Amino acid sequence: MHVLVIYDITPDNIRFKVAGICKDFGLVRIQKSAFLGIMTSERRKEMKARLERAIRGVKGNIQIFQIPEPYVSLREIIGEIEEYEEGGDLVF
Amino acid sequence: MHVLVIYDITPDNIRFKVAGICKDFGLVRIQKSAFLGIMTSERRKEMKARLERAIRGVKGNIQIFQIPEPYVSLREIIGEIEEYEEGGDLVF
Numbered sequence: 092m093h094v095l096v097i098y099d100i101t102p103d104n105i106r107f108k109v110a111g112i113c114k115d116f117g118l119v120r121i122q123k124s125a126f127l128g129i130m131t132s133e134r135r136k137e138m139k140a141r142l143e144r145a146i147r148g149v150k151g152n153i154q155i156f157q158i159p160e161p162y163v164s165l166r167e168i169i170g171e172i173e174e175y176e177e178g179g180d181l182v183f
Numbered sequence: 184m185h186v187l188v189i190y191d192i193t194p195d196n197i198r199f200k201v202a203g204i205c206k207d208f209g210l211v212r213i214q215k216s217a218f219l220g221i222m223t224s225e226r227r228k229e230m231k232a233r234l235e236r237a238i239r240g241v242k243g244n245i246q247i248f249q250i251p252e253p254y255v256s257l258r259e260i261i262g263e264i265e266e267y268e269e270g271g272d273l274v275f
Contacts (some may be wrong), residue, residue, distance in 0.1 A: 097217050099215050111269075120193040125191070129266065132233075139259060139261065154258060154261075155253070156187065162248070162250060166247065167231060169231065169234050169244060171242075
């Protein structure tokens with residue numbers, strides 16, 4: 092299953108931490124505050140637990156969507172997706 | 184079909200314009216730069232055309248996902264969704 096994580100978090104350090112967790116779980120950055128990738132249900136639950144710990148007590152929210160393959164391919168992109176990371180972590 | 188619009192746009196005025204278009208098409212703000220709602224395919228195409236015009240020549244991107252009903256209900260929310268708008272436009 093594809094998993095889309097979007098977040099709205101003000102403190103920089105927590106936002107970086109959340110991005111790091113998304114990367115740890117193999118997701119790829121598609122926007123400054125959005126990550127997409129494929130994940131098992133088990134891994135998604137692990138990631139969710141880490142994200143919960145990361146933003147405890149912080150103003151903001153993280154939303155995790157599950158999008159099945161045929162629908163994720165319907166994504167429409169307007170404008171240019173920049174390369175958010177130097178080296179390696181390419182957008183798809 | 185549920186439609187999720189996420190965007191990553193730097194200029195304030197263009198970002199506000201994009202948010203306004205999402206609202207015009209009946210979407211509801213779920214994060215500072217994310218809107219969700221139900222829309223026909225025809226309306227989605229109209230919205231896409233307006234969004235394309237809005238960000239022409241601007242650095243940034245808008246991504247439109249289509250998520251069918253049973254999957255949109257699987258959304259997991261960590262933290263609190265604030266009320267992004269004063270009056271009216273409640274989050275769901």
